[in-house]
Amino acid sequence: MGVVNHLQQFYIPFDAEHFIESHKDCPQDVALLQKLWRMVRPAVFWREDAIVQNDGFRLVLGSGDFSVESCYVAKGLAHCKKATVLALTIGEMLPAFAAEAANEGRLYEASVADYLGSHGVELFADAFCAYLQQQAVPKGLYATLRYSPGYGDWALSAQPNVFAYLNGCQNKIQLSDNYLMTPIKSITAIVGWSDTWQKPEYPKGDHNAFCNGGHNCAACVTWACRKGKQR
Numbered sequence: 001m002g003v004v005n006h007l008q009q010f011y012i013p014f015d016a017e018h019f020i021e022s023h024k025d026c027p028q029d030v031a032l033l034q035k036l037w038r039m040v041r042p043a044v045f046w047r048e049d050a051i052v053q054n055d056g057f058r059l060v061l062g063s064g065d066f067s068v069e070s071c072y073v074a075k076g077l078a079h080c081k082k083a084t085v086l087a088l089t090i091g092e093m094l095p096a097f098a099a100e101a102a103n104e105g106r107l108y109e110a111s112v113a114d115y116l117g118s119h120g121v122e123l124f125a126d127a128f129c130a131y132l133q134q135q136a137v138p139k140g141l142y143a144t145l146r147y148s149p150g151y152g153d154w155a156l157s158a159q160p161n162v163f164a165y166l167n168g169c170q171n172k173i174q175l176s177d178n179y180l181m182t183p184i185k186s187i188t189a190i191v192g193w194s195d196t197w198q199k200p201e202y203p204k205g206d207h208n209a210f211c212n213g214g215h216n217c218a219a220c221v222t223w224a225c226r227k228g229k230q231r
Helices: 016-022 030-037 071-076 093-103 107-139 156-165 167-171 226-230
Strands: 004-007 043-054 058-061 066-069 082-089 142-147 186-194
Touching (some): 043 107, 058 071, 066 156, 156 186
Antiparallel strands (some): 043 082, 058 066
8 A cells, every 4th residue: 555556558448339329429430439549548547545534524545645625525435444546548649639630620530539538538437447446346345436636625726636646647647737637638536445335426415516616605505615514
């Protein structure tokens, strides 16, 4: 535990016809999708640690090396004793193709490449989390859903902490000053591990809402709010 792991290659099965069937707004161009998928170059960094604190507002891993300030994540991982923090990407090749095609006026190819990249990185994240789950089952551990900065009340500004915890991802994935990742089709996330099966649902509050920073706090009905819990 506490070690940053790295895989430079990860096989993701891809069936263009099945992808089209399961994504109703996807262009029905099997040949192009298959061609573009060959440009996917998955890479992933991940680190597992014990959860040493979860007070409903803040999650702390290991010896305090990493914390998540989020009621949303804290509730989602309430029954967990470990967590895995990860960063993954489908690489630069497919996004570069999309940018080049757009610059050259090949807008159809550019849009399909961008569409596939956006959904492809999600496919990769799902496949890699399923791989971790297969490794965890013999240990009697079950995964939560994954949570990413920028969703719920886990601020996107937490991205630098994620990258620091993962030792900068060896610069294979980079973070800009405004928290955008390069390659652009990349994901950071946390997954919890419990010794009891976890229902695959994201947490909901009394009003099913999360603070986006624009509320009038005096009239706020957002449950995932540290200020509201401490009043």
